[in-house]
Amino acid sequence: MCFFGGEPLLNINGIKFAIEYVHEFDKNIQFSMVINGSLCTKEIASFLAKNQVEVIVSMDGPEEFHNRARININQEGTYRQAIRGYKNLKEAGCKTGISAVIGPHNEKHFDKLIEWVIEQKPNSFGLCLPHGDENNFAMKISSFDETHKKMIEAFDILHKNGINLVQVKQKMDAFIKGYAIPYECKACGKRIVACKNKKFGICEGPITKSEMFYDNIDKLPKCIHEYKKTSPFYNEACCKCIAYRVCGGSCVYDKLTRFGRADIQDKCRCGLNKRIAEKSMEYIIKYLPKSNENYILNTEDRKNILSKINSSL
Ligand code: SF4
Ligand code: SF4
Numbered sequence: 001m002c003f004f005g006g007e008p009l010l011n012i013n014g015i016k017f018a019i020e021y022v023h024e025f026d027k028n029i030q031f032s033m034v035i036n037g038s039l040c041t042k043e044i045a046s047f048l049a050k051n052q053v054e055v056i057v058s059m060d061g062p063e064e065f066h067n068r069a070r071i072n073i074n075q076e077g078t079y080r081q082a083i084r085g086y087k088n089l090k091e092a093g094c095k096t097g098i099s100a101v102i103g104p105h106n107e108k109h110f111d112k113l114i115e116w117v118i119e120q121k122p123n124s125f126g127l128c129l130p131h132g133d134e135n136n137f138a139m140k141i142s143s144f145d146e147t148h149k150k151m152i153e154a155f156d157i158l159h160k161n162g163i164n165l166v167q168v169k170q171k172m173d174a175f176i177k178g179y180a181i182p183y184e185c186k187a188c189g190k191r192i193v194a195c196k197n198k199k200f201g202i203c204e205g206p207i208t209k210s211e212m213f214y215d216n217i218d219k220l221p222k223c224i225h226e227y228k229k230t231s232p233f234y235n236e237a238c239c240k241c242i243a244y245r246v247c248g249g250s251c252v253y254d255k256l257t258r259f260g261r262a263d264i265q266d267k268c269r270c271g272l273n274k275r276i277a278e279k280s281m282e283y284i285i286k287y288l289p290k291s292n293e294n295y296i297l298n299t300e301d302r303k304n305i306l307s308k309i310n311s312s313l
Contacts (some may be wrong), residue, residue, distance in 0.1 A: 001032075002032045004193075007035060008033055009044065019031060019053070020081055022205035030052070031051065032053060032056065033048070033053055035058070036086070038078055040055075045085075048094050054094075056098070057085065058101070059083070059099075060100045065106040066078070068106075069138070086098070097126065098125050100117075101135060102112065102129060103141055104141060107141050107143075107147055110153070114157050118161045121163075124166050129144075129268060131205065131253070152221035155169070167272070168279075171258055171277075172283075174245075175277055175281075176280050176309075177306065181247070182231045183248050184247070184250055185227075185251060187202045187224075189224045195207060200214055200220065201220070201223065201225050203253050205253030230248075230249035230250070238265065240274075241256075242278060243277040246273070250269040282299070287304065287305045289301075
């Protein structure tokens with residue numbers, strides 16, 4: 001169960017209630033949360049650690065970059081509040097992640113961004129390509145291709161330092177293991193989004209749009225059916241792409257916002273998926289035994305390649 005906002009910690013009492021309530025039914029349900037860090041006091045951090053909540057803090061890098069994009073109502077940068085909350089979580093022993101949006105404020109400073117992430121020692125790190133349409137500041141990125149390239153370079157550096165770059169690692173593992181990822185987003189049938197006034201939907205993107213949330217969960221299968229059209233498996237134009245098996249079709253809401261349909265390629269993300277597949281191929285070629293001249297991988301080969309990648313990083 002994941003708590004999203006806005007900012008979930010504005011309703012810490014609601015969260016405490018929800019965790020206790022769910023635990024009455026099932027102690028094994030895991031919780032996660034995405035916050036901006038500013039409201040995370042020591043007391044809240046200790047409550048989250050005690051309940052084993054994995055907490056992802058949205059921060060876009062060192063102060064100089066973060067403050068260019070993440071400002072409060074008075075136009076002041078919010079880095080100091082965010083990092084204070086993050087440190088409280090670390091001190092309390094919480095499992096933490098950092099999620100950074102790439103945009104004009106940090107796209108040219110990947111080296112400093114990655115150095116900073118390594119210093120913060122998160123358990124996981126997500127580099128998010130911007131969502132939405134051209135009205136979103138982060139969509140004014142100068143080159144998606146350059147950003148995709150830098151993300152793959154960042155993957156290697158971060159892994160050598162024991163940090164998982166979430167988006168790249170999951171797809172690379174699936175590519176090498178021979179698995180398929182038909183849908184990248186869990187909105188395609190594996191999640192329900194519940195929001196206030198007992199409204200239900202499948203995707204948190206349109207959280208402010210009441211027409212995408214319903215009083216009754218029986219309406220959700222129809223939405224899921226529409227969202228599932230995002231999969232490259234439904235798009236003939238994708239079938240020759242190197243990333244076909246692991247792409248998963250990216251964010252559906254972005255496609256609906258920009259193109260009005262889900263069954264279309266999103267060039268802002270295609271380049272990254274292709275680079276992940278190419279990087280996986282590079283590893284396969286590097287670590288497959290020379291005796292395997294036909295490059296037909298069996299399960300054992302796939303396992304060996306993955307363990308060599310993990311030990312070499
Ligand atoms: S479709 Fe996009 S906005 Fe909606 S839940 Fe998935 S990733 Fe989030
Ligand atoms: S990366 Fe783009 S072209 Fe390739 S499968 Fe995914 S959506 Fe299709």
